[in-house]
Amino acid sequence: MEVSRRSRWCNPGAWFTTLGLVLLVSTVWVPFQSAERTARVERRADQIAALLLEATARASGATVRADWDPATVEIVLAFFHALAQRDGAFVNDLEVLDQPLPNSLLTLQNKHYAFQIAVSPPDTRETPSADAEPAYEVTAWPLSTVGPGRCVFFYPENAPRAYTRNLAKGYSGLGDRRIAPGRGHRRPAQTLELRASYRGLDDERWIVY
Numbered sequence: 001m002e003v004s005r006r007s008r009w010c011n012p013g014a015w016f017t018t019l020g021l022v023l024l025v026s027t028v029w030v031p032f033q034s035a036e037r038t039a040r041v042e043r044r045a046d047q048i049a050a051l052l053l054e055a056t057a058r059a060s061g062a063t064v065r066a067d068w069d070p071a072t073v074e075i076v077l078a079f080f081h082a083l084a085q086r087d088g089a090f091v092n093d094l095e096v097l098d099q100p101l102p103n104s105l106l107t108l109q110n111k112h113y114a115f116q117i118a119v120s121p122p123d124t125r126e127t128p129s130a131d132a133e134p135a136y137e138v139t140a141w142p143l144s145t146v147g148p149g150r151c152v153f154f155y156p157e158n159a160p161r162a163y164t165r166n167l168a169k170g171y172s173g174l175g176d177r178r179i180a181p182g183r184g185h186r187r188p189a190q191t192l193e194l195r196a197s198y199r200g201l202d203d204e205r206w207i208v209y
Contacts, residue, residue, distance in 0.1 A: 041148040045113040046163070047089050049140040052108075053155040055080035056117055056136045068105040076106065076117070101174060103181050105136075112149045114174055115140045118181035120156050139179050141171040154184035154206065162198075162206040169204055 059076045077096070084091045094115075097107040104116040120137035137156035142149040145166075152171050154162045162184060171179045183202040197207045 038148045041112050042151050045140045046153050049138045049153045049155045051080055051083045053138040055083055073106055112147050113140050114143055120158055121182035141179050143173055145170050145172045159185055160208045162208050164204045164206050169202055
């Protein structure tokens with residue numbers, strides 16, 4: 001009986017102290033794991049977007065740039081998977097939508113992000129020549145605003161790559177809240193030209209990186 005009284009686990013204070021330590025550790029561990037998951041998902045989306053643009057650029061030398069028939073799509077995807085294997089990128093869970101989104105040449109999605117290849121609209125300040133070839137852009141945006149991915153990634157052929165924290169528009173999903181082609185480009189009239197960031201045609205703050 002005396003041994004039982006001297007045991008620290010017979011003291012309710014020891015129970016509460018242990019419980020408090022467990023809760024304290026969890027308050028540090030849970031946010032850390034959440035932040036790590038967000039970073040992992042966003043890094044992967046960024047990498048896939050970059051590979052899609054590189055695949056499109058490589059395929060443009062093997063096919064007609066303006067013709068995106070099923071054969072062209074297969075060529076682009078073949079280049080993409082070859083590049084993904086080269087860089088060790090995980091793309092096995094990517095699905096190609098049977099019907100691309102409006103104004104999109106090719107649309108893909110995985111668990112957290114949607115990706116689209118589209119023709120990047122020409123600069124309104126310039127008049128393209130009759131024989132000018134289209135410039136392509138790749139955008140990646142989260143399927144849900146409450147998922148681990150937050151950022152939107154913008155990879156155009158005719159401008160620097162950029163991303164946004166997606167705080168103003170809240171781009172998400174495959175419906176009306178997706179980002180339309182060309183919306184990530186710099187606004188034509190800006191009183192202050194910044195190299196590191198700019199306001200896009202969608203009024204989002206895009207960060208060049």
